[in-house]
Amino acid sequence: MLLINLKTLKTAVFGLLIILSVFTFGCGGNQPGQKKRELISFRPYNGINYSEVSRRQRNGLSFNEYGYQLEPQWKLKFVSDDSVSIFSPTKNAFINFPLTRGYDSIFNAARSWLKIRQINKDSITMEILIQKGDSLDVKGTKVFMRFFADNYVKNVLHTDTTTLRKPSRADTLFIHSLAAKATADYTKAFSARQPAEITSKSPLVTVSRRTTKPDILNNFDNSDDYLDPNYDIVIKNAYKDFYFSFTMYIDDKGNLYYGAPLVGFNGDQEREADYIHTSKAVMESYFKFYLNVKPGKTLGIIHSSMVSIHVEGKAKNHTK
Numbered sequence: 001m002l003l004i005n006l007k008t009l010k011t012a013v014f015g016l017l018i019i020l021s022v023f024t025f026g027c028g029g030n031q032p033g034q035k036k037r038e039l040i041s042f043r044p045y046n047g048i049n050y051s052e053v054s055r056r057q058r059n060g061l062s063f064n065e066y067g068y069q070l071e072p073q074w075k076l077k078f079v080s081d082d083s084v085s086i087f088s089p090t091k092n093a094f095i096n097f098p099l100t101r102g103y104d105s106i107f108n109a110a111r112s113w114l115k116i117r118q119i120n121k122d123s124i125t126m127e128i129l130i131q132k133g134d135s136l137d138v139k140g141t142k143v144f145m146r147f148f149a150d151n152y153v154k155n156v157l158h159t160d161t162t163t164l165r166k167p168s169r170a171d172t173l174f175i176h177s178l179a180a181k182a183t184a185d186y187t188k189a190f191s192a193r194q195p196a197e198i199t200s201k202s203p204l205v206t207v208s209r210r211t212t213k214p215d216i217l218n219n220f221d222n223s224d225d226y227l228d229p230n231y232d233i234v235i236k237n238a239y240k241d242f243y244f245s246f247t248m249y250i251d252d253k254g255n256l257y258y259g260a261p262l263v264g265f266n267g268d269q270e271r272e273a274d275y276i277h278t279s280k281a282v283m284e285s286y287f288k289f290y291l292n293v294k295p296g297k298t299l300g301i302i303h304s305s306m307v308s309i310h311v312e313g314k315a316k317n318h319t320k
Helices: 003-012 150-154 171-185 223-227 271-291
Strands: 050-057 075-080 083-088 092-098 108-109 113-119 123-132 133-135 143-149 197-200 205-209 228-238 242-250 256-261 289-296 305-314
Touching: 050 150, 075 092, 083 197, 113 143, 228 271, 256 271, 271 289, 271 305, 289 305
Parallel strands: 228 305
Antiparallel strands: 050 075, 050 143, 075 083, 083 092, 108 113, 113 123, 123 133, 123 143, 197 289, 205 228, 242 256, 242 305
8 A cells, every 4th residue: 555655665764763782783893804994973073053955865856656755854963973963843943862873984863874975064965774673774775865064055055955955856847747647547646745635614524634743753753744644524413423444535626536444354345345335425425515625736736645534423413
């Protein structure tokens, strides 16, 4: 399913890993007779404010075919060789994180493994690494983070980070191509950077969108909620009490198409068929009359996307 692929990608890109030990790398350590590798030192760059200006794949794109955007967000300042301060947009403040150095320019900070590819007082290029079991894949993800010193941006480039962070022309052309495919076939939908909006047009229906609470596990960042928008819908005076969870496609015109149930049936095909039939009927009746739907878009381009729906029906004689 698309959701599984997206979550797998998210895990790989952000590298939200449990810190075990920097010396448990599968090929770590110096072999007998090899020259000792020195730990990287950030001392020459302590106190310099760096802002991430791009985060791209090896092909130069910041988007993939699922609509996931590698968004440059980080601002950081090395405090010492064992501490780094990283800006949290949610808290609107810098947060100090322990910094653990490994061999060959590898370090861990903010629950992420990174490898310095290039560093000087004006810029840094890092590659995101991922952990596999108790080893670190030093081949890298081929996802690169590019930072410029704030002073360099202002006094040498004479611009600002907002301008530098804008998606490239190649990104725009790529999204246009994905949108064309999704328009021709809604099942080729991809995540919208500005998710589809669902609102109620009846006092009998309430709609709310779920949001992830920022915490230490997601580095106080819930900006990737757009990958799987979840909506809770409550319908009063329904024909009976019910509760269904399923995915739903929303095309570029705002039309609704049933996706798949979000519950398991343990091989009970009859129960599954009944669930799909009934929940699809709810979508095609109540949703059509009681909801306003605005399709999602990415880089200003409207396209088909998918949402997850959790709908509760309360019969007229429902006491709660």
